Amino acid sequence: MADYRHNLNTKEPIVNSESAPNPDTMADASADLPPTPDGGEGLMGLTNVEPSPVEETPAEFKEDYFPATEPQRTSTLGLGNHGPAYYxxxxxxxxxxxFTVFSSFHIANVSLIPLxxxxxxxxNRYLLLTRPYYQSxxxxxxxxxxxxxxxVSSGIALRLYRRRQTLRRHGAETTGDRKRIPWPSLSGTSALGYALxxxxxxxxxxTRxxxxxxxxxxxxxxxxxxxxGFHLYPIVSFAGFTALVGVGxxxxxxxxxxxxxxxxxxVRDTDSRRHLRKKRRWYGINSVSALVAGVWLAGGLGIVGGVGR
Structure with a gap:
């Protein structure tokens, strides 16, 4: 590089010829370099290409890098884009x-009316009057x-679907992998349903x-x-009816x-009242269950079953 200094008297730059490059030396150095390859390739062997916009991505590669996004649609029935678990x-x-409608008629006929x-x-007179409404x-x-x-079928299908999702989430491929991954937890309500x-x-x-x-x-x-039937098979009848009513x-x-x-x-509370509200709900639900089961058994076993003894 040339060394430029200014003369204080003439204010003109002074060029140091010793530091200035020699054109002949530069020409000899450039002659020693390897020639640049043809075809637009750079010194590193890379080819200069035009950039490809997203809109011009080849179709065979587009789905791999940019998954297709479907618009959110809602059908005329109000069914949105939900998974199988939702439905x-x-x-x-x-x-x-x-089924609750039938259960209401049934408990009235076999328990409340006898009580x-x-x-x-x-x-029996009231039973014959209401039977055509739910036994026709x-x-x-x-x-x-x-x-x-x-x-029952939807409950089983829902459990199998959640099991399948769990296996896919953990990447289970072999039978050994599937055995090591536990099934989704079974709630008490579901366990009672399977027992029912x-x-x-x-x-x-x-009876039918x-x-x-x-x-x-x-x-x-x-x-x-x-x-x-209670008179002929008292043990089986009383035990079976009690289990059916209790579990149901x-x-x-x-x-x-x-x-x-x-x-x-x-319960969605996050403060200290959360534990208290959970306890109140647990006792409240079980109290209602015990009350309904007690009334049902009082009419079914106490009145109907007592006549057969």
């Missing part, structure tokens, strides 16, 4: 509403069989299917028929509390 939960919930009349023959050819499948089947399936199935078998097979008609089933009532009451966001685990 299975809604199906399980709404199917329980229809009020204190007579099985008198209670049309209403029984719609209010009993179909909601019960949908409720064989109890309810046995109840349907003895077997009379139809043995007598050719199940419309003859009334409270006197049930009382006769606790499952229904806790399930209804969950739909209404009243279970202890759904």
């Amino acid at each position: 299975l939960s809604r199906i399980q919930r709404y199917s329980s509403y229809a 009020l009349t204190r007579s099985v023959p008198e209670s 050819t049309l209403t029984e499948p719609l209010l009993v069989a179909l909601p019960l089947l949908v409720h 399936v064989p109890l309810a199935s046995f109840h349907v078998l003895t 299917i077997m009379p139809l097979y043995m007598h050719g008609d199940n419309s003859m089933i009334n409270l006197s028929y049930i009382a006769h 009532v606790w499952h229904v009451v806790w399930g209804a509390a969950r739909w209404l966001d009243w279970v202890p685990s759904q």
Whole structure:
């Protein structure tokens, strides 16, 4: 590089010729360098290319780098872009509403009315009056069989789907991996529901299917028929009826509390009152369950079952 200094008298720059580069030397140095490759390649062997905008990304590579985004749509029925768990939960919930209608009629006929009349023959009159509303050819499948089947099936499907999601989240590929990954936790309400399936199935078998097979008609089933069964098989009848009512009532009451966001685990307080509110909800739900089960057993076992003894 040239050394430029200013003369104080003439104010002109003074060039130091010793530090200035020699043109002949630079020419010789450039001649020793390797020639630049043709085709637009740089010194590092890279090719200069034009930049490719996002809009011109090749179709075969576009989906790998830029996943397709679908617009948020809502159908005319109000169904948004939700996963299977959302719809299975809604199906399980709404199917329980229809079955609750039948349960209300049933507890009134086999428990509340016998408690009020204190007579099985008198209670049979009310049973015959209300039976066409929930045991006809049309209403029984719609209010009993179909909601019960949908409720149980959606619950099992929801559990299997959550299990599949857990396996995918942990990257399980072999059978050994699947065995090491635990299943989703089973709530107390779900456990009662699974225990209720064989109890309810046995109840349907003895009161609906077997009379139809043995007598050719199940419309003859009334409270006197049930009382006769308590007399013939007292241990099985009392134990089975108690288990059916207890498990069924606790499952229904806790399930209804969950739909209404009243279970202890759904308390949203973060202060010191959280523990107190959870305890109050636990005692409240179990108190309601015990009250309903007690009334049901008092009418079913105390009045109907007591006549058969």
